Amino acid sequence: MFRSRCYVRDFDGVVRECERTGRSRAAAERALSTALRDRARIDAHAEVTADTKFAAVAELWFADFQRKDRSPNTLQAYRDRLDKQILPALGSVRVRELSVGLVDRHLRAVEAKHGAGLAKQTKTVLGQVCGLAVRHDALTGNPVRDTSPISTKPKKAPRAFTEEQGLQLLAFLTYDDQAIARDIPAFVATMLATGMRIGEACGVLWRSVDLDAGKLTVEATVIRLKGQGLWRKPEPKTASSNRTLKLPDWCVAMLSLRRDTFEATPERPVFPSPRGMLRDPSNTAADLKDAFQLAGFEWATSHVLRKTVASLLDASGRSARDIADQLGHARPSITMDRYMGRKTVTSHNAKVLEAFG
Known part of the structure; x- marks a missing residue:
């Protein structure tokens, strides 16, 4: 296949690439000419x-x-x-x-x-x-x-780390020189402490963290725009994504040590890139995948960390609304369908039904 392309300025003033393919160079040029004619x-x-x-x-x-x-x-x-x-x-x-x-x-x-x-x-x-x-x-x-419906519901139940696996992963990362060089251990620990999306974790600034109150505010996410690079988008994924999360004590202690160790100015990311700039979520996801594989969890991705938070909160008896608020979901149904499908065995129901004995 041959390819022909050019750049055109549309009537709205935006310059865009116009590209067409064909079985020959002449066919590709004719297709491009037709496309330009229709645009005009x-x-x-x-x-x-x-x-x-x-x-x-x-x-x-x-x-x-x-x-x-x-x-x-x-x-x-x-x-x-x-x-x-x-x-x-x-x-x-x-x-x-x-x-x-x-x-x-x-x-x-x-x-x-x-x-x-x-x-x-x-x-x-x-x-x-x-x-x-x-x-x-x-x-x-x-x-x-x-047209016929397109289902995007997961065909398999969501898979997450168990509590034991999560502790095993955190321990292994402290011995992984590559993960340490990429600043992965603290990043993973904070995601497990909050359930944040990877882009949200990359977008947290020190001014968003109140260690005295033990709280972290999610107010932005990092995205990559074509031709522009990384951008800290002021609004996260949805309106429900703007939230303030209470941190567990161990995470407060970890971030306090991090703040004292690194140059923690208010506008600096908590988890910066090696150059001290915004961290790329896509590159970080690849780094996490490498770390998970070395730790023996080849099946895991960065999103498993969020599912782990949801599953552990679900097992502890928290409501779907509470878990949705923690994860920043607009609807609890999303949380239940995509994050709480592990079918963990619990004794809570059996204890309630003992009344019939």
């Missing part, structure tokens, strides 16, 4: 008809979408879905040619190749673009609504 025909007040190319409708929708108050991560993810999954397959299709069958087959192909999570996001973007066409009376109904 749309503007903020463009009319969408049944004969409009789907690519033009998609660009019109995205131009309006990015003017709204959206997370940079959401903007980048939806742009990627357009450029990588939707436009290459459906960009040249006329609006009138969109059918439930065509859209459903495309979504099934995306799910088979990239997984249910990405397919569901593709479906969301497709649905919103088709919704724009419906509002312009170019479609009589939204074909995405009648």
Whole structure:
């Protein structure tokens, strides 16, 4: 396959890369020329008809979408879905040619190749673009609504460390020279003490930690924006992610020692990169994976730490609402479905049912 690309400035002033492929260099250039032509025909007040190319409708929708108050991560993810999954397959299709069958087959192909999570996001973007066409009376109904559902529920029960495994891991990390050089032991310990997301842990500044009160405030997350690098996003993943967590005494002692050992200025990250800057969550996840493998937990990922917190709190009898508040989930149902599926054996229920004896 040959590839042809160029950079264009859309009517909204944003410079984007336009890229198309073809079986020959000439075919790739023709596809790129067609894409540029379709881009040039749309503007903020463009009319969408049944004969409009789907690519033009998609660009019109995205131009309006990015003017709204959206997370940079959401903007980048939806742009990627357009450029990588939707436009290459459906960009040249006329609006009138969109059918439930065509859209459903495309979504099934995306799910088979990239997984249910990405397919569901593709479906969301497709649905919103088709919704724009419906509002312009170019479609009589939204074909995405009648496609078969895409389930993203985990097929296996969530797996977490047991209390004994967690203690074993923490002990092993203190002897792992590579993990120590990467500042992993304290990072893992703090995640087990709080249940924070990895990006939230990377975004904690010393001014967010009140060791006298034994509290830590989650108020930001670190993300990587394409072409811009790392950014400390002031709002975490959801509104419920903004939370203040009470720290266990052992974590307060550990962070107190860390504060006294390192240069702990208010605006400095608690867990900085080797250069003293923001820590990259993706690189940290890879470092954690290396440490887990050396410790004998090849199956574990960084997210297992959050599931461990949820499972231990669940086993102790805490309510789903309490655990959801700890993890920063908007709905307790998310916590129960994805984080509390270990089916641990407990004697609490048996003790209650002793009344029938």
